[in-house]
Amino acid sequence: MAELDLEKLFDKAAVRHGHKCPSLYYGVRGAVTALKLAVESNITVKQAVIQGTSKCIRDGAGTVFATQAQLTPVLLEDGCGISLGDGAQNIQLMLNSHVREKVNSLNKQLPMAEFQQQGLKYLQGLSDEDLFKTITLTEKQFNRLLNAGE
Numbered sequence: 652m653a654e655l656d657l658e659k660l661f662d663k664a665a666v667r668h669g670h671k672c673p674s675l676y677y678g679v680r681g682a683v684t685a686l687k688l689a690v691e692s693n694i695t696v697k698q699a700v701i702q703g704t705s706k707c708i709r710d711g712a713g714t715v716f717a718t719q720a721q722l723t724p725v726l727l728e729d730g731c732g733i734s735l736g737d738g739a740q741n742i743q744l745m746l747n748s749h750v751r752e753k754v755n756s757l758n759k760q761l762p763m764a765e766f767q768q769q770g771l772k773y774l775q776g777l778s779d780e781d782l783f784k785t786i787t788l789t790e791k792q793f794n795r796l797l798n799a800g801e
């Protein structure tokens with residue numbers, strides 16, 4: 652697997668996406684964090700699922716998967732998270748709800764350009780543990796996600 656450089660991957664995703672926004676960052680960081688966790692857990696990543704309708708999240712995570720594991724992730728509208736694994740061993744990352752609430756409230760309070768800056772700054776200041784809730788998925792749970800894809 653190629654080096655997982657968050658900043659470089661975020662820049663690369665921004666080129667593909669057209670701008671830097673909080674959701675793009677979340678997608679990139681989620682995919683990077685999930686891939687690192689997989690390496691630590693000795694999981695060979697064969698498949699990935701991106702849940703959520705946000706084009707920003709999809710572009711962010713998609714950029715990472717394309718450059719790292721050459722994965723074409725399954726896209727799913729329901730839920731919000733990034734899952735990956737080899738079928739037998741799988742992990743799922745979800746944005747912690749208090750983080751999502753904070754980002755949503757910034758989005759409501761601020762004009763778009765300011766929201767994009769402040770939301771991004773907020774997310775960049777958080778640790779992986781603050782940002783993500785990580786769980787393991789059984790083979791059955793992972794397959795259910797894969798089969799529900801668009």
Ligand SMILES: [Zn+2]
Nearest residue numbers: 672674675707
């Ligand atoms: Zn965006």
